[in-house]
Amino acid sequence: MIESRHADIAIIGAGPAGMAAAVRLAEAGVHPVLFDLNATPGGQIYRQLGNPQVGAGVMGEEYQHGRSLVEAFARADIDYRPLSRVWWIGREGAGYDLGVVQHRAQSWHAERLILASGAMERGWPFPGWQLPGVMTAGAAQILLKQGALLPGVSPVLAGSGPLLYLLAWQYLQAGQSPALVLDLAPTSRYHALLRHPRRAWHGRSYLLKGVRMIAALRRAGVPVLQGVDGIQAEGREAVERVRYRHRGHWKTLPAALLLTHFGVVPEPQLARSLAIPHRWETGQQAFLPERSEALAVEERLWVAGDGGGIGGAINAEREGRLAALEVLQSLAGKAQDGLARERAVLQRARRRDLEARRLLETLFRLPGDWLEVQPEDTLLCRCESVSRGEVERAITQGAAGPNQLKAFTRCGMGPCQGRQCGESVARLLAHRTAQPMDAIGYYHIRPPVHSVTLGALAAQQET
Template sequence: MSRVLIVGAGPAGIRAAERLVAAGLHPVVVDEAARAGGQIYRRPPEGFTRHAARLYGSEADKAVALHACFDAMLAEGRLTLHAQSSVSGLGDGQAQVIGPGGALRIAHDRLILATGATDRLAPVPGWQAPGVYTLGAAQIALKAQGVAPGRRIVLAGSGPLLTLVAAQLREAGAGIAAVLDTSPLRRQARGALGMALARPLVTLRGLALRARLGRLYHAGVRLDRIETDGSGPVAMHWRDGRGAAQVTPCDAVALGWHLRAETHLADLAGARFDWQPGCHQWLPRADAMGRAGEGLYLAGDGLRLLGADGAELAGRLAATACLADMGLPAPDPARELAAHRRMRRFAAALHRAFPWPADMVRALPDDTVLCRCEGIRAGDLRETLTLSGPEANRAKSLGRVGMGRCQGRYCQLAGAEIIAARGGLPVAEVGRLRSHPPVRPAPVAAFLDPEA
């Protein structure tokens, strides 16, 4: 019987495991969290008493159902879970995993990557200061511990996550100073029509959340800088849709421009990549079922940024492809494929409504920190380009942008904009940073043989 490894226990990974278990397989699941659910349905620690409706809002029933599904399979011994563990590398049919007990290798014949996504960030002068978070980090703090990042918070960026996190924080009693969206209302209106045609209820729910923010919400803004002192932010300086300068006092800032697919493991596994202008990033190449190579299947936001519902569908489709390729009975995927196509239409319209702020990034002042891990500034990268030329990996090797702890997760897209602007090229021609193991920081002790 084939050994199937699933990386990720969010909506995609859980539904993939469910389908494999129903077919009589016993998959192995690796996840970085202590409990399954992923970031969108992240669970608080055991004993945390906050009700699911307060944690997940309108998606509470979906979250509870997913948690119960996975917990039942685990309790019945129908899958193996390596929790609080991270896959640091892949090769020769084995995954190198770092967990609480140190390093281990998990052999597999087939691999389903459901690695999800992280916040997509655009640098803003001052963003390197303590007290500046991502939208996802602010949401995790609220879900996992019931805390807000500050008492007077500015949330800035663009996309549904911006509205959602603002609404969740406000509902929890946090002080919101302003919600600043870099996408103009007219741009949002054009995209909203396509979103409504594909998923009308989801679109209406988003509009209702927006309406509850009232005058806190501002569209079409330009972020100038985050004013800070020795302890963190004190004000956000920005310009409204008419270009008028505004200053909003604050003690915390959360930033995010939708999501960035987590693709490092897909790269190590041999997936091919294509530049996707709609969502403005490099994404793995796969067929409609998620096949990305021999024995390699991708699902969820690590393949296409379709949200939690789309991730559940993609997880089922990837598992179905896996079963079919093993010659085992598999469900007819026709209805799921049709629903998945609708999700993709919605996502395409969403990306039109809430675009990446390329012009803002290209115009960053030279003294703006671009790579927070290495402390590299925008001007440092521009100077490097005189030697490296407009190619991402060469600029990385000479200028260290993308060489730090996050391995380019938070600076690669912004760095590519600066490279493209200096070289007069489309951003796709700058190229994609190559991935290297370990894909996340790992302690050296985890690789040492205690008996050596």
């Protein structure tokens, strides 16, 4: 008979949020089990930290900041399970059942759960984004962090968000000069900050970092164009050219590699598969799970880090600690003075972090009509090759919501399980039916939320 393994506390994700939660729990003598997809702890930002192939100066200060947390995590008494993917999750009794594949399938039951599954890059369709040679800046950064891999050709970077500049700067430090950086954000956004001095002040550290990176790129002769739109990748079998509009003029540039970035959004699959209510947050331009100030979404479920809303790595670490304090309090069954003081300090710092993030949201706000101005044949769902035109026709034929659109067109049914097209489909529906994003909602997410082989399931470990 297949029985579930039991955990008092399970954490999903070994990024800053999950690691900080686990370390804080272990400090209090509570030993969680922690599942993470990757081979080493660190999550997105501290991925492969300390990789000797990558020079210490290449990745920047934020990356090095994670060292003490990764070391504390390595020392702590935690049942850490790397290379483990949680592919389904469900409520059972007062806790949660988890389907996990760590080489073979396992079933787990957790009394309490911290979801720290982080963020992903926003899927943002444009003509030619399906061509080989077009990839996201985040994916290129993973190759750099994990394998010290540089493109070998000068890439064009295009889109909106701090990661665009960070990667361009990291490439420069690693000796690979980008050909061009195309930023959707117009220069006027920076000038407009003068009208929001409070926001600029709170976000000054981000601002200074950005200015320093742009200055370094310009000094190295890398053109940085702001206020660009109409980005397209052109080519027959792979990208050969990048087309864009700048100051009203169309330009075309030969390119063998286009790296794009359109911001990050919470990884939706696990929270959505539990049908946790979400709301559209206009500042972040994303659906966020509804959490209390104490990061709780249910009595025994907490969402910490970027999975609950994009706050950056330092904030994720604070939220991980906060979630751990809430778990400790729930285990104790009553309020504890020491925990309350620690919680108050963390909450104050968290409010400051989130205030500072608003600067990035102002600067890198994406244009609301981006999808509507794309040509009809632009693919919305790359997995199932469904175009914007096909989705629009299905809406005209009466598909009333994302799930009906899925049934009409197959968009969202491919291997990415809707991660790349979910937001676009909701945006198009909202636009065409003149409804708010909250009224449109999102795909119903069902397991498997990650690919899992029949072999792994057949070899389910018996306990």
